[in-house]
Amino acid sequence: MTIGFKKIPLYVVAVLLLVFTGFPFLYMISTSLKTQGQFFEKPFALFSSFNLENFQTVFEMGLSRYFINSILVSTVAVFAVMIIAALASYPLSRMKFKLNKLLFLLFISGMMLPIHATLIPIFKLSQSMGVLDTIWALLGPYIAFSLPISIFILTQFMQEIPKSLEEAAKIDGCNHFQIFWRVILPMLTPALMTVLIYNFIHLWNEFIFALVLISSPENMTLPLGLQDFKGEFSVNIPGLMAALTLASLPILVVYLFSQEKVVKGLAGGAVKE
Amino acid sequence: METTEVKVTNTRSIVNVASRTKQNKFKSALTIGLFVAPALIVYSIYVIYPILTTLMYSFYDWDGMGAGVFIGLQNYIDLFKDAIFWKALTNNTWVVLTSVFVQIPLGLIMALMLFAPIKGIRFFSSIYFFPFLMSTVAIGMLWVLMFDPINGMINQFINLFGFENVAWLSQTNTALFAVLLVIVWQFAPFYMILFKAAIVGIPEDLYEAAEIDGANPLTKFFRITLPLLMPTIVSSSILAIVGSLKAFDIFYIMTGGGPNHGTELLGTYMFKQAFINFNMGYASAIAFVMFIVALFVTIIIQVMDYYRKKRGAYV
Numbered sequence A: 001m002t003i004g005f006k007k008i009p010l011y012v013v014a015v016l017l018l019v020f021t022g023f024p025f026l027y028m029i030s031t032s033l034k035t036q037g038q039f040f041e042k043p044f045a046l047f048s049s050f051n052l053e054n055f056q057t058v059f060e061m062g063l064s065r066y067f068i069n070s071i072l073v074s075t076v077a078v079f080a081v082m083i084i085a086a087l088a089s090y091p092l093s094r095m096k097f098k099l100n101k102l103l104f105l106l107f108i109s110g111m112m113l114p115i116h117a118t119l120i121p122i123f124k125l126s127q128s129m130g131v132l133d134t135i136w137a138l139l140g141p142y143i144a145f146s147l148p149i150s151i152f153i154l155t156q157f158m159q160e161i162p163k164s165l166e167e168a169a170k171i172d173g174c175n176h177f178q179i180f181w182r183v184i185l186p187m188l189t190p191a192l193m194t195v196l197i198y199n200f201i202h203l204w205n206e207f208i209f210a211l212v213l214i215s216s217p218e219n220m221t222l223p224l225g226l227q228d229f230k231g232e233f234s235v236n237i238p239g240l241m242a243a244l245t246l247a248s249l250p251i252l253v254v255y256l257f258s259q260e261k262v263v264k265g266l267a268g269g270a271v272k273e
Numbered sequence B: 001m002e003t004t005e006v007k008v009t010n011t012r013s014i015v016n017v018a019s020r021t022k023q024n025k026f027k028s029a030l031t032i033g034l035f036v037a038p039a040l041i042v043y044s045i046y047v048i049y050p051i052l053t054t055l056m057y058s059f060y061d062w063d064g065m066g067a068g069v070f071i072g073l074q075n076y077i078d079l080f081k082d083a084i085f086w087k088a089l090t091n092n093t094w095v096v097l098t099s100v101f102v103q104i105p106l107g108l109i110m111a112l113m114l115f116a117p118i119k120g121i122r123f124f125s126s127i128y129f130f131p132f133l134m135s136t137v138a139i140g141m142l143w144v145l146m147f148d149p150i151n152g153m154i155n156q157f158i159n160l161f162g163f164e165n166v167a168w169l170s171q172t173n174t175a176l177f178a179v180l181l182v183i184v185w186q187f188a189p190f191y192m193i194l195f196k197a198a199i200v201g202i203p204e205d206l207y208e209a210a211e212i213d214g215a216n217p218l219t220k221f222f223r224i225t226l227p228l229l230m231p232t233i234v235s236s237s238i239l240a241i242v243g244s245l246k247a248f249d250i251f252y253i254m255t256g257g258g259p260n261h262g263t264e265l266l267g268t269y270m271f272k273q274a275f276i277n278f279n280m281g282y283a284s285a286i287a288f289v290m291f292i293v294a295l296f297v298t299i300i301i302q303v304m305d306y307y308r309k310k311r312g313a314y315v
Helices: A002-006 A009-034 A037-042 A053-094 A100-112 A116-129 A135-161 A161-169 A176-187 A190-202 A208-213 A223-230 A237-257 A259-270 B002-059 B073-083 B083-113 B121-132 B134-146 B152-162 B171-199 B202-210 B217-245 B249-254 B265-277 B278-309
Strands: none
Touching: A002 A009, A002 A053, A002 B265, A009 A237, A009 B083, A009 B134, A037 B073, A053 A100, A053 A116, A053 A135, A053 A176, A053 A190, A053 A223, A053 A237, A053 B002, A053 B121, A100 A161, A100 A208, A100 B002, A100 B278, A116 A135, A116 B002, A116 B278, A135 A161, A135 A190, A135 A208, A135 B171, A161 A176, A161 B121, A176 A190, A176 B002, A176 B083, A190 A259, A208 A223, A208 B265, A223 A237, A223 B134, A237 B121, B002 B278, B073 B278, B083 B121, B083 B171, B083 B217, B083 B265, B121 B171, B134 B171, B134 B249, B171 B217, B171 B249, B217 B278, B265 B278
C-alpha cells in the first residue's frame, strides 16, 4: 500500500506533462471535426461532434496542391542528399589525405550556420538561373543545407565498419568505386535510414527558403501554403484546424508505425548507440 | 636461371617506384576528388559562395535591383546605432536563456519520467514526443488560435482561476513570454530523447552499489545520474544555443516580430529589411552579424570543450 501511495506524485507529474504536450493536439483535432456554428457555440467541448466536411473543404481549396509540391521536393532532395553525402563520406571517413580534416570541418560547420546569411545571394542566384518561384529553386538549398548533418551521421557510421572487409575486396581486385558500391553501401542501410528520416521531416517542415523563393500559390509547399491559408480562413477556425491536422498527419502516421526509427532519426547524430 | 629473372624484375620495380608512387598519388587524388566533388560543388554554390556574397553586399547601399552604391562600413555603423537591432539581439538572448534554463531541464524531467516505475509509461512517452513532430508553421498557427483573446483556450483556462482575458500576442510584455512558452513546448521533447539515450547508457550496477550503501533516490540522482549526464547537458546546451541564434519560423508565424518590435529577432528583422523594405545591403549586414555571432559562439564552445577534455572532466 505504501508503495502505491508513494507513486502518486509521479503519476501527477506524468499526467501534467501529458496534458501539456498532448492537449494542444487534442484541441486541434477535436476542433477540426466541428462545424463553424458548433465551434462558436462551444469552443472548448472536446469531440462534441464528428464532422469530416472541413477536411474535404481544405483539400478542395488547394491543400492537395501543397501536398504534391512538398512530397515532390522533399523526396527528390532527400534521395539526392543520401547519394551525394554517402559518396563524400566514404573518403572523408576511410581515406587518409592532406585536406581530409579541413574538408570535414568545412562540411560540418554548416550545421551551425544561420540560413539568413545565405538568403539574399540564394534569392539572386535563383533569379538569374530562372527558377525563382518554382519548386526547383528549393532543391539546391535543401540539398546543400542537409549535407552537414548527413555527412556527420554517415562518417560516424562508416568509421565503425571494419577495414578488413575493404582490404579483402581490394585483394579481389575491386577499385574504390566498386568497394563503395558493393561493400560499404549495403552495410550503410541503418545510417541511411537515419539520414532519410531526419532530412525528410526537416524538409517537409522547412519554411524560410520556401518563404523567400516561392510566391505563387500553385508552387507553394505545405508550410508556406498553410501560412497562406490563414488569410482565407481567418473566420473559419475549424477549417484552419483541419488543414493543420492534415499537414501534421503524414509524419504522425510514420511515427506511430515506426517510433524507434523516427526517434533515432530525429535525434540525428546527437544520439549515438 | 629462375632466380636471376626474379632479380631483374625486382630492380626494375625499384627504378619504377618513384614514378609509380607519383602516378598512384594522382590516381588516389582523382578518386577522392570524384567522391567528394558532387557534395563540394553543391555546398560551394549554396553555402560558401552566398556567405561571401552576403559579406560583399553588406558594404553596399542596394535595393536588390541593378548595381548598388559602395558605402564601406556605413551599414554596420548604422546597425550599431539601430535600437531595433539591439532589441532583436536582446530577444535572441532571451531565446538562448529560455532554451538552456527551461527547455533542457524540462527535457531532463521528461526523460526521467520515462524511467519512473509507473504504469502506461510507453503510452506517455509516445505522446510526450508529439510536439516535436509537428511542423513549426502548424505549431505557430495552432498556438495563435490558442492565445486568441476571445476564443482562445488559454484565456478560457485562466478565467477558471478568476483572471481577466489577456491579449497575449498583442501586448509587448506578454508576447515574448507567449512565444517562448511555445518554443519550450516544441523542443523539450527533443532534449527528452537525448537524455533518454544517455540515461539508458548509465550502468545499472552503479545504482545497485549505491543502494547497498543506503543511498536514497535523491542522492542517487545528484551523485550518479546528474554527473554522468553532464556531457549530454553540455552538448544539448550547444544545440540549444546555436538553434536559438537561428530562431525565425515560430516568431515570424506568431507575431511577425511585433507588437512594436517586442518580439523582433535578428532573423525576423533581417527578413523584413531584405524582402519587405528591400534594403538588401543593410539586411546583408544584419545577416553577416548573425553569421559572425554564430561563428564566435561555436569557436568559444569548441575551445571550452577542448580544455574540458584536456582536464579530463568527462570522457
